[in-house]
Amino acid sequence: METDPKAPRQPVPAADGGGYLKSIPGFSVARQGGTGGDPVMRGLGGTRLNVLLDNSYILGGCPHRMDPSATYAFPEAYDKITILKGPQSVLYGGGNIAGTVLIERNTPRFEAPGMRLSSSLLFGSFGRRDEFLDVTAGDTQGFVRIVGTQSQADNYSDGSGNEMHSFYDRKSFSGIVGITPDANTRIELSADVSDGKAAYRGMMDGAKFDRSGYGLKVEKTNLSPVIQKVDFNAYHNYVDHVMDNFSLRPLAGMAMVSNPDRSTNGGRLAAKLTLSDSTAANVGVDYQENKHTTRGGTNYASKPRTPDMTFRTAGIFGDVAHKLDMQNRLLGGLRADFQDVAKQNAPADTASDTTYGAFLRYEHDYKKSPVTSYIGIGHAERPADYWERKLVFTLKPEKNTQLDTGLIYHSGKVRSSLSVFYANIDDFILVTGSGTSARNINATTYGAEADYAYSPGRNLTVTATLAYVRGENATDHKPLAQMPPLEGTLGLKYTNKELEAGLLWRLVAAQKRVDAGNGTEIGTDIGPSGGFGVLSAHVAYRSSKRVLLTAGIDNILDKTYAEFISRNVDPSIAGLGLPVTARINEPGRNYWVKANYLF
Numbered sequence: 001m002e003t004d005p006k007a008p009r010q011p012v013p014a015a016d017g018g019g020y021l022k023s024i025p026g027f028s029v030a031r032q033g034g035t036g037g038d039p040v041m042r043g044l045g046g047t048r049l050n051v052l053l054d055n056s057y058i059l060g061g062c063p064h065r066m067d068p069s070a071t072y073a074f075p076e077a078y079d080k081i082t083i084l085k086g087p088q089s090v091l092y093g094g095g096n097i098a099g100t101v102l103i104e105r106n107t108p109r110f111e112a113p114g115m116r117l118s119s120s121l122l123f124g125s126f127g128r129r130d131e132f133l134d135v136t137a138g139d140t141q142g143f144v145r146i147v148g149t150q151s152q153a154d155n156y157s158d159g160s161g162n163e164m165h166s167f168y169d170r171k172s173f174s175g176i177v178g179i180t181p182d183a184n185t186r187i188e189l190s191a192d193v194s195d196g197k198a199a200y201r202g203m204m205d206g207a208k209f210d211r212s213g214y215g216l217k218v219e220k221t222n223l224s225p226v227i228q229k230v231d232f233n234a235y236h237n238y239v240d241h242v243m244d245n246f247s248l249r250p251l252a253g254m255a256m257v258s259n260p261d262r263s264t265n266g267g268r269l270a271a272k273l274t275l276s277d278s279t280a281a282n283v284g285v286d287y288q289e290n291k292h293t294t295r296g297g298t299n300y301a302s303k304p305r306t307p308d309m310t311f312r313t314a315g316i317f318g319d320v321a322h323k324l325d326m327q328n329r330l331l332g333g334l335r336a337d338f339q340d341v342a343k344q345n346a347p348a349d350t351a352s353d354t355t356y357g358a359f360l361r362y363e364h365d366y367k368k369s370p371v372t373s374y375i376g377i378g379h380a381e382r383p384a385d386y387w388e389r390k391l392v393f394t395l396k397p398e399k400n401t402q403l404d405t406g407l408i409y410h411s412g413k414v415r416s417s418l419s420v421f422y423a424n425i426d427d428f429i430l431v432t433g434s435g436t437s438a439r440n441i442n443a444t445t446y447g448a449e450a451d452y453a454y455s456p457g458r459n460l461t462v463t464a465t466l467a468y469v470r471g472e473n474a475t476d477h478k479p480l481a482q483m484p485p486l487e488g489t490l491g492l493k494y495t496n497k498e499l500e501a502g503l504l505w506r507l508v509a510a511q512k513r514v515d516a517g518n519g520t521e522i523g524t525d526i527g528p529s530g531g532f533g534v535l536s537a538h539v540a541y542r543s544s545k546r547v548l549l550t551a552g553i554d555n556i557l558d559k560t561y562a563e564f565i566s567r568n569v570d571p572s573i574a575g576l577g578l579p580v581t582a583r584i585n586e587p588g589r590n591y592w593v594k595a596n597y598l599f
């Protein structure tokens with residue numbers, strides 16, 4: 001599934017990748033403030049969901065996951081977001097228990113000297129203000145692209161007027177130089193820097209999120225009739241994070257400050273092959289290493305960094321797509337990953353895991369109706385990550401064998417899709433003791449997502465979506481923790497050449513299947529949650545090809561509600577004169593306006 005992060009959508013356009021993914025059926029986001037939400041797909045997030053930013057991994061620096069990978073993406077600054085559900089790909093790293101999210105930048109080659117510009121300005125309730133500028137200039141030989149973003153907000157209030165400790169401020173700047181001497185060659189060098197600070201609901205706030213990254217991409221196409229494409233990329237990402245209890249809130253009690261950092265370096269070499277008229281393949285190798293260090297105390301800046309944990313992973317992969325005939329396709333792939341982990345903090349320890357991934361999928365286009373169906377079986381294995389090994393160093397890799405099946409129907413008036421899955425996860429890593437320990441259990445999850453859009457006339461579209469997942473802890477005969485409740489949306493959209501108006505009603509059921517104190521590295525179950533319905537509306541006016549004005553109201557009925565999957569609120573928040581709710585309540589009624597200018 002692909003989406004365009006620059007296209008208008010509701011509710012209020014998100015300032016980070018987690019917030020953006022929330023509006024896609026099957027996704028939930030664990031809120032921790034006004035930004036930095038941790039995305040979860042079908043109840044599984046963290047490193048179970050591989051999130052790649054422009055072909056690179058950026059692993060957060062915070063041991064409490066204040067900075068999930070998706071935090072580092074301002075959605076509009078990218079051109080395409082692709083979601084690969086389930087372990088149905090081997091191309092983008094192993095461990096994709098839940099799936100893979102590719103957040104990509106694509107800069108088309110210039111056919112003649114020219115310039116492209118995309119910009120936007122957003123103002124909203126609670127002091128929200130975003131600025132975005134993306135300029136590319138170039139000619140047939142190459143291009144230079146710069147992207148700048150800024151987003152800030154004050155504390156928001158829930159539907160009852162309770163203020164949440166949630167203000168933030170973030171900026172990013174990216175520069176890309178592309179060399180395109182001919183239509184078959186592309187070399188890209190990129191640099192990304194960003195910084196931010198965010199008030200969070202915990203004992204500490206994110207006082208600093210400094211990121212710097214460099215990337216190199218080399219792509220050569222049509223090398224021979226067999227070698228359709230060879231691409232190589234290498235990257236370095238570095239995150240320097242400070243959290244404390246005094247720079248974004250009044251100090252109460254003892255000062256706490258911690259300054260972890262993480263560097264993630266990696267590369268990938270892959271070739272796309274045309275083996276025959278009906279058979280295509282991808283083969284490649286990839287490598288990633290990440291080093292986490294810590295230091296703390298109010299005088300942290302003058303202290304040396306203490307290495308904490310280091311991970312090195314080498315992978316090899318290959319897949320084949322074979323057209324059986326005009327209607328039938330068979331796809332399959334394999335990968336293996338070799339990981340070494342060194343724990344440097346006392347007691348020092350090491351671990352080595354070899355893990356595998358595989359999938360086999362059959363796709364069928366119906367002859368007499370506009371329907372495509374697929375059925376696939378996938379397998380992914382994921383060794384314990386930094387956050388889990390910090391609790392218990394020696395854990396077995398979890399192994400998911402999943403059945404994915406579905407239908408895509410697309411006719412003149414109706415567009416709809418259905419995906420259904422069943423996952424059997426052996427040695428699932430369950431975080432226990434309210435986030436203080438972890439152990440392997442056996443788990444199963446199953447569920448479905450459906451969406452339906454019907455256009456009775458030229459201007460009107462009615463939409464409906466539904467997402468459901470149910471998880472079972474088979475070892476303890478209990479519900480699997482952190483599974484989101486049933487949710488759906490009903491929408492109505494009117495569009496003509498210049499105008500678009502939409503109404504969206506999101507309905508979420510209560511979640512009574514809980515396992516309090518257990519969960520994942522993102523969070524543990526707090527208790528049951530109630531159901532809610534949230535109504536939002538937007539209008540968009542395209543005054544010319546270049547100008548788009550959008551405005552919206554979210555949570556029109558000013559409901560006070562919280563998502564089932566949420567970080568819990570630390571009691572120390574009471575010291576700020578703010579209410580200690582069990583979960584972090586979502587924003588109350590809020591308004592926003594946005595202007596886009598394209599050139």
Ligand SMILES: [Cu+2]
Nearest residue numbers: 062064066243
């Ligand atoms: Cu932190």
